[in-house]
Amino acid sequence: DPDNAEYVIALADACVADGSYTMAERTLVSALRIAPSTELYLKLSATYVAQDKLLDAQQMLDNINNAAIRAEIDAMRPAAPALTPEGGEFSEYITVTIAHADGPAYVSLDKQYPSLASGPCTEPVALPAGATHLSAVVVGENGLVSPLTEADYLIVGVIEEVAFQD
Numbered sequence: 001d002p003d004n005a006e007y008v009i010a011l012a013d014a015c016v017a018d019g020s021y022t023m024a025e026r027t028l029v030s031a032l033r034i035a036p037s038t039e040l041y042l043k044l045s046a047t048y049v050a051q052d053k054l055l056d057a058q059q060m061l062d063n064i065n066n067a068a069i070r071a072e073i074d075a076m077r078p079a080a081p082a083l084t085p086e087g088g089e090f091s092e093y094i095t096v097t098i099a100h101a102d103g104p105a106y107v108s109l110d111k112q113y114p115s116l117a118s119g120p121c122t123e124p125v126a127l128p129a130g131a132t133h134l135s136a137v138v139v140g141e142n143g144l145v146s147p148l149t150e151a152d153y154l155i156v157g158v159i160e161e162v163a164f165q166d
Helices: 005-017 021-034 038-050 054-062 067-076
Strands: 082-084 088-090 095-099 105-108 130-138 149-155
Touching: 005 021, 005 038, 021 038, 038 054, 038 067, 082 149
Parallel strands: 088 149
Antiparallel strands: 082 095, 105 130, 130 149
């Protein structure tokens, strides 16, 4: 019964326990089309996160059409991480601090979407010479993903000490 969120969530849990994440996703998406609810969105986001589909979770959360459900989810969602310094051009090597709350931050430096596979970012990120595109998200314990934070950095003209040996 797609109108019964409790039943749909139990069915999705059974699918996940069986390793059938695709079936869990389809069950939840079908129920959301018929009777959207905060609980179903929470479960679908957690299902995406369990598979390291952070982009799918973030896009789904950003595109909730029901204003009341969207407001309720946004209140539970982790805030987007803040990057210090902000993107720009630098003439020295820098480290970027990722300020976040409500869960671990995941970072990508290669224009890919952040992934759980990279492990949580626990230290400032040292940037290499050249161009770097940094993107970061926070994953809450409730299975919700923050909005994506992105910045471009360019490290150029760094004067480095040269040592000569005989």
